[in-house]
Amino acid sequence: MQEQKGKYEGLPNDELEIKVRSNDNPYISDDIQNKILQPRRLSSYFIVLIESGSITYNLDLQDFTLTDGHLLFAMPNQIFTPPAKTDNLKYFKLLFDENTLALLPQQFPFLVNPSNTQTIILDSAAKERVTKVFGILNQILLSDKHETDTEVILAYMNSLLSEFNVAYFKNKRPANTFNTNLSKFIEFKVVVETSLTEQPSINTIAEKLALSTNSLYRIVKEYAGTSPKDYFINRLMAEAQRRLRYSNTSVKELAYELGFNDPDYFSRLFKKSTGKSASEFLPRQDLSGK
Structure with a gap:
């Protein structure tokens, strides 16, 4: 990512529109929890990975049931209805906007969903790698975001999206x-x-x-x-x-x-x-x- 560094210089970390939610960093306020359960038109990209457990989301009037290693991604302008809180669910959620995406050193074709499927199933090795990266990014954004270089945050973001992109296209069509x-x-x-x-x-x-x-x-x-x-x-x-x-x-x-x-x-x-x-x-x- 060295050639991209000029893009990051002078960009405060708090201007990066990246958010991670997990069991360790959930929505705490009841008001916020009630608000996010309402149907809404997304203004950013949304990705949720289920580490363990099962849950059903509604996206553009269609239900998607996710379980261990399943990932759902949604794009800006889609109508999204989150489910109520589920017991014994371990998850990671990632939200980011177009401006943040533009700072990354490559494009991710899966985000325009060419195969018309909004879910990705990770194999055990990919799930383990992704979970570790999610954990690191979550820790950075939760605790010391202002002390971490923008380039480091985006490097972990790039790693996550690269994993998702590979998993999306795996075994679909030749290069x-x-x-x-x-x-x-x-x-x-x-x-x-x-x-x-x-x-x-x-x-x-x-x-x-x-x-x-x-x-x-x-x-x-x-x-x-x-x-x-x-x-x-x-x-x-x-x-x-x-x-x-x-x-x-x-x-x-x-x-x-x-x-x-x-x-x-x-x-x-x-x-x-x-x-x-x-x-x-x-x-x-x-x-x-x-």
């Missing part, structure tokens, strides 16, 4: 496929996320990625199991479900927010995709935590 098709699929997902409400055409996206539409179709089909158009629509409908459930936006307002000129067409598309009308999809909830 040469990763370097070509997977990298293009990751670029496709980034374009979808950054231009979601603009609703660019598939031709426009393909041109932006320097691909033919046929090549883009083949790559998206390989990794997502669907066409680029259907992938984009599914992503739009997932965002619509989030906003309907967790905001006070009307169906008409939501249609315009998502880039639809015709609210009626949006409603028909939503009904076709979800099997339910947008107006009755889910009861809205208070995200304030108050």
Whole structure:
């Protein structure tokens, strides 16, 4: 990480948006505990590793049951509902933002979830290594964060994410496929996320990625199991479900927010995709935590 040191110079450690929670460093306040149990839209990356025990999280309306060596990761803007406290559970939780991620010396493709799975299962050796690193990082951030060089904190962070990245892609595809098709699929997902409400055409996206539409179709089909158009629509409908459930936006307002000129067409598309009308999809909830 030596070549990155210029990035860290003059950066106070308390400006690093990294938090670790564990059995040794839990949320103590009842007010905080009650607040974090409310459904909320994540503003940072969230990772939880279960060292022992079992627990179920809800992410974007889907339940994920985790046990020993299982890891769940969530990305900014996903709707996250934490579970109530569970007895005999040993865990580590990690939260960090995009700015902290940008300080690391490499990228971590698993964080854009190209294989569309939010869980990782660590083997016993990886779990042991990760648990040790989590423990060290937890100790640093809990006790002497202001006395530790930023580079040291980020080195442990980099080590953790490297382990997760390797475990995510292990036995999935050969390296040469990763370097070509997977990298293009990751670029496709980034374009979808950054231009979601603009609703660019598939031709426009393909041109932006320097691909033919046929090549883009083949790559998206390989990794997502669907066409680029259907992938984009599914992503739009997932965002619509989030906003309907967790905001006070009307169906008409939501249609315009998502880039639809015709609210009626949006409603028909939503009904076709979800099997339910947008107006009755889910009861809205208070995200304030108050």
